[in-house]
Amino acid sequence: MRAGPLEEFTSEQVDRARRYHRPLYVAALVDLALSLGTLGVLAFGGPGDRVDRALHGLPWWAWALVFSLIVVAVPFVIRLPLSFWRGYVREKAWGFSTQELPGWVADRLKGLAVGAVLTATAMVGFMGLARVLPRAWPLAVAPAGAGLIMALSFVAPVLLEPLFNRFSPLADPELSESLRTLSRRAGVPVRDVLVADASRRTRKENAYVSGLGRTRRVVVYDTLLSRGGPREVRLVVAHELGHRRLRHVARGTALGVGAMAVAVAALWGLLRTHAVLGAVGAAGPGDPRVIPFVLFVATALQVVAAALQMVALPFESALSRRWESAADRFSLELTGDLEAFVASHRGLAVSNLLDLDPPRLVYVLAFSHPTPPERIAAARRWASELGAVAPIQPPRSTTA
Numbered sequence: 423m424r425a426g427p428l429e430e431f432t433s434e435q436v437d438r439a440r441r442y443h444r445p446l447y448v449a450a451l452v453d454l455a456l457s458l459g460t461l462g463v464l465a466f467g468g469p470g471d472r473v474d475r476a477l478h479g480l481p482w483w484a485w486a487l488v489f490s491l492i493v494v495a496v497p498f499v500i501r502l503p504l505s506f507w508r509g510y511v512r513e514k515a516w517g518f519s520t521q522e523l524p525g526w527v528a529d530r531l532k533g534l535a536v537g538a539v540l541t542a543t544a545m546v547g548f549m550g551l552a553r554v555l556p557r558a559w560p561l562a563v564a565p566a567g568a569g570l571i572m573a574l575s576f577v578a579p580v581l582l583e584p585l586f587n588r589f590s591p592l593a594d595p596e597l598s599e600s601l602r603t604l605s606r607r608a609g610v611p612v613r614d615v616l617v618a619d620a621s622r623r624t625r626k627e628n629a630y631v632s633g634l635g636r637t638r639r640v641v642v643y644d645t646l647l648s649r650g651g652p653r654e655v656r657l658v659v660a661h662e663l664g665h666r667r668l669r670h671v672a673r674g675t676a677l678g679v680g681a682m683a684v685a686v687a688a689l690w691g692l693l694r695t696h697a698v699l700g701a702v703g704a705a706g707p708g709d710p711r712v713i714p715f716v717l718f719v720a721t722a723l724q725v726v727a728a729a730l731q732m733v734a735l736p737f738e739s740a741l742s743r744r745w746e747s748a749a750d751r752f753s754l755e756l757t758g759d760l761e762a763f764v765a766s767h768r769g770l771a772v773s774n775l776l777d778l779d780p781p782r783l784v785y786v787l788a789f790s791h792p793t794p795p796e797r798i799a800a801a802r803r804w805a806s807e808l809g810a811v812a813p814i815q816p817p818r819s820t821t822a
């Protein structure tokens with residue numbers, strides 16, 4: 423249950439985190455409504471028809487390309503004031519952002535460009551297949567989409583992530599040797615733990631794993647390195663190694679492929695229905711007029727998936743929280759360092775102002791991680807279970 427020991431934190435800390443997060447939950451909901459609303463208007467309404475008519479006469483692929491770019495750009499512009507408030511104004515006010523306005527704008531534009539290229543590629547590909555195979559297109563679109571997801575997982579660390587951050591091998595030779603040893607003991611040896619220059623954007627701390635096969639990597643934010651001692655960094659890296667050892671990235675990619683297949687099946691069902699085609703004003707799945715509808719359905723399906731997850735699974739067992747918990751346990755077993763576990767999760771919670779006591783519904787629907795009090799409580803439990811097993815102590819040289 424969620425009744426973790428809030429006493430790990432002061433009531434001021436709980437309160438401050440609540441004040442930071444509550445408006446952001448409302449903002450996220452408004453943002454989702456804006457996305458769905460804008461895509462809905464473009465899919466079903468007069469503005470979408472007018473854009474579509476203006477593009478008549480272009481070859482189908484240019485028509486699909488330009489329409490895709492417009493369908494990505496319009497919601498971006500409509501959501502911009504809200505993303506400015508929550509991503510810039512508020513992050514500055516709370517002392518997290520280290521970025522000036524031009525840097526923030528450049529980030530948004532890069533994000534828009536990446537989204538536009540990916541969406542346009544996917545939509546032109548979809549149109550092409552739907553035109554070549556007017557009846558059997560799902561049989562081609564589903565594997566093509568799956569291939570795109572896997573290719574993205576593979577190339578993201580080398581093509582997309584460097585657009586936003588610079589990565590360098592960890593400079594501290596002692597810590598880096600100790601992390602290499604840790605990764606060998608974890609059974610997932612890594613050549614380098616990479617450091618991302620997150621501090622040029624934020625004071626928040628993080629670490630993550632990404633990539634598949636040869637592009638697999640563990641990345642630690644420089645903000646975490648400069649605050650946390652070596653034992654805390656080891657603990658956080660052990661958690662990320664846990665995600666790799668337990669194959670969470672590969673399984674996440676497989677889930678993405680499954681979700682893609684479900685989305686294609688849903689679209690196939692919808693786009694052969696006359697009422698739907700009539701409402702959209704399209705001749706069939708190969709007509710670029712369906713593009714905003716496809717993106718509308720993709721967004722709506724994510725909402726449906728979150729809701730289904732809530733109904734279908736016991737509350738605490740949402741998949742991503744289960745994976746986080748498994749990686750936590752892995753990190754504790756690998757390091758045998760409960761003290762560092764508690765210190766690092768407290769440190770992350772305070773530095774990032776994580777919500778320590780989120781509203782139930784928000785937690786169930788949107789929390790990818792258990793809360794810090796839950797994670798610390800679980801670790802204390804595991805440590806007492808593991809008590810009989812002699813924990814592996816970190817090497818002397820890296821204890822601080």
Ligand SMILES: [Zn+2]
Nearest residue numbers: 661665746749
């Ligand atoms: Zn994790």
